[in-house]
Amino acid sequence: VSTQxxxxxxxxxxxxxxxxxxxxxxxxxxxQHLVKWLxxxxxxxxxxSTRLQNREQIEKDLDKYKPKYVLCAAGLAGRPNIDWFxxxxxxxxxxxxxxxxxxxDLCYLKKVHCTFFGTGLLYKYDEKHxxxxxxGYKEDEEPNYGHDGPxxxxxxxx
Numbered sequence: 001v002s003t004q005x006x007x008x009x010x011x012x013x014x015x016x017x018x019x020x021x022x023x024x025x026x027x028x029x030x031x032q033h034l035v036k037w038l039x040x041x042x043x044x045x046x047x048x049s050t051r052l053q054n055r056e057q058i059e060k061d062l063d064k065y066k067p068k069y070v071l072c073a074a075g076l077a078g079r080p081n082i083d084w085f086x087x088x089x090x091x092x093x094x095x096x097x098x099x100x101x102x103x104x105d106l107c108y109l110k111k112v113h114c115t116f117f118g119t120g121l122l123y124k125y126d127e128k129h130x131x132x133x134x135x136g137y138k139e140d141e142e143p144n145y146g147h148d149g150p151x152x153x154x155x156x157x158x
Contacts, residue, residue: 052099
């Protein structure tokens, strides 16, 4: 399934209309901010809700819109938290691993710049980083979610 919405500068009556930016995952937290930024900069963009594991549709999207750039903030977020992936491993892998590879690979093959946004390491509040303190983690600090970490985190070490 693929649905679309368009930026104010897109003229979508012409199905072969080229856009500068194609955005996947525009309904999520990061995606909403990307769209807000594109609007503020008056960029020519289209948002799509194609499922990342649907490689054939992504290829059709790229052929139809001929973007210069793909911004992908799509993926599954664990609900209610990251532990959801412990009992939904297949779905997590299909979307957040295989789906990510689909879009990056297709962009590579079609020579389209792709920027993929996602989270990779997880942290929880602790004594050094108390809730509400404003003290954040630094990039060189090890993730501290769980003892050995949830299954989902092991995927980034593949």
